[in-house]
Amino acid sequence: MIRFDEVSVRYPGRDRDVLAGVDLTIPEGDMCLVVGGTGTGKSTLLGTINGLVPRFTGGSLTGRVTVDGRSTGDHPLREFADVVGYVPQNPVRSFVAATVEDELAYGMEQLGVPPHVMRKRVEETLDLLGLDPLRSRHLETLSGGEQQRVAIGAALAAGPRVLVLDEPTSALDPLGAEEVLASLLRLVHDLGVTVVVSEHRLERIIEYADSVVVVDGSGNASMGAPAEMMESSPVAPPVVELGRALNWHPLPLSVRDGRRMAAGITLPTRDGSRAQFEGSGAGIGRGNGWGGAGSRPIVRAEGVTVRYGGKVALDHVDVDLHRGSVTALMGRNGSGKSSLLWALGGRRDAGRVTIAGHDPGELDPVPRRALVGLVPQDPSDLLFAQTVAEECRLADGGTEARCQQILDILSPGIDQEHDPLDLSEGQRLALAIAIQVTDGPRVLLLDEPTRGLDYASKERLGRILTDLSAHAAVMVATHDVEFVAAVADRVVILAQGEIVADGSTGEIVTSSAVFAPQIAKITGAHLTVADALGGRRMETPWPRMETP
DSSP states (O other): OEEEEEEEEEOTTOSSOSEEEEEEEEOTTOEEEEEOSTTSSHHHHHHTTTTHHHHTTOSEEEEEEEETTEETTTSOGGGGTTTEEEEOSSGGGGOOSSBHHHHHHHHHHHHTOOHHHHHHHHHHHHHHTTOGGGTTSBGGGSOHHHHHHHHHHHHHHTOOSEEEEESTTTTSOHHHHHHHHHHHHHHHHHHOOEEEEEOSOHHHHGGGOSEEEEEOSSSOEEEEOHHHHHTTOSSOOHHHHHHHHTTOSSOOOSHHHHHHHHTTOEEEOTTSOEEEOOSOOTTOOSOSSOTTTTSOOSEEEEEEEEEETTEEEEEEEEEEEOTTOEEEEEOSTTSSHHHHHHHHTTOOSEEEEEETTBOGGGSOHHHHHHHEEEEOSSGGGGOOSSSHHHHHHHHHTTSOOHHHHHHHHHSTTOOTTSOGGGSOHHHHHHHHHHHHHHTOOSEEEEESTTTTOOHHHHHHHHHHHHHHTTTSEEEEEOOOHHHHHHHOSEEEEEETTEEEEEEEHHHHHTSSTTTOOHHHHHHSSOSSHHHHTTOOOOOOOOOOOOOO
16 A cells, blocks of 8 residues: 655754665555654654655655555645544644534545535544544634644544654544544554554553554664564563563463463562562552651642633632642643643633742743743744754753753754754753743743654653652643553543542552553552663753752
């Protein structure tokens, strides 16, 4: 179905190819997973399948890419619209209509699909992705995860033979991600659709893949069976990392495989004794409390209410944040997580928020930035300079190059003269985080900060957040249960604008199969691979900043 013949891609101003001599064949009806570190060329590989690369990205492409017998070099992009459906990393950029229903119909209108067929497909897509309750909603009122499901639905509705998705579950809660993946599997197995998907959260999808393409960052791309490719892949989910460490063969790709292979094995517990794998998450925890629980809170929010028209996003929420704690804010898409972060930063309809004795909503932008830093879901909202170097200079304000140091740790190797808006999603996010962290705010709020980040980048981010929490309150809204298990001390869960759970990470995330990390489901006594192996993470020095 898809053939790469000696394909190389190079962007202007680059001294090497992003892809170099790639030679692959993806068969019809295959679920092909593309993996690799942040910025290694995964999005470029996906973009070549329908001609977006290099037509809309610039640069040059040599070699030949053919889809269903059509060469992307010989046919304009519009001639692939009925064959290839494409969902980018940032779904907002692909929207053209006002409402969910209109967006689903738009692509079919351009293809001249008869109205009665169009209506049927829209209804099927709404049901397939659980979008019916949102059908009349304006797109800008949806949460990030809801927008991502709409973008997937818009691509599906046109009935393509090939579906290309770049980070399709990055903004989805665990159950939402399972629903989307189940829908994709039905397309593959029942309709023979070829699905090519890039995803950093491999724990969600690796067990369903028929093949894996590893893009290693040097321009090379290799393809093989999932278990085979995971043997040496530079990125791997926790269950695979555990299997590698314990020399399991074949490598487990799912929790079920891991539980079967772990039966009867003993591993060291935190107190040095030995514990047998139980295969149950009950009772797992980091302790009975979380850092800073007994201290005076830096942030105190009381009766916080946020409305969007007639919709209540937050309903009289009370929450405190303390120095010494990384708090994870979790809940299904649309539960009010982003609204709470923005409310803590000053935007609310009712209630009271104080941060170190000040209401951020009453401060001018400069003093507010020194008090609270907020990284939104779309990091591009914080980027306006023409180069990465200029963004960092503006953030530093003429002082030492802290922003650049932090960026080099979060995402090494970014070209300083590159336009920030031309970076990958993960690299833009790393830059936005570095900018917000530079001033050492008293409170740091991050909305889905692991979108577009590989495992190594998330580990580096976790170290920075842990370090920052020694003198600042940190809250992270996320659906990434593996990141929460590794980094967070405390978890707050929202549902329909209200807090329904609040406690230590071990207490909260393992009390439900939805939020439990892979290792907890396998071992019954640990949250992460490092915990299971009795090891400690290595410290990575970074520019520490004191907050007055």
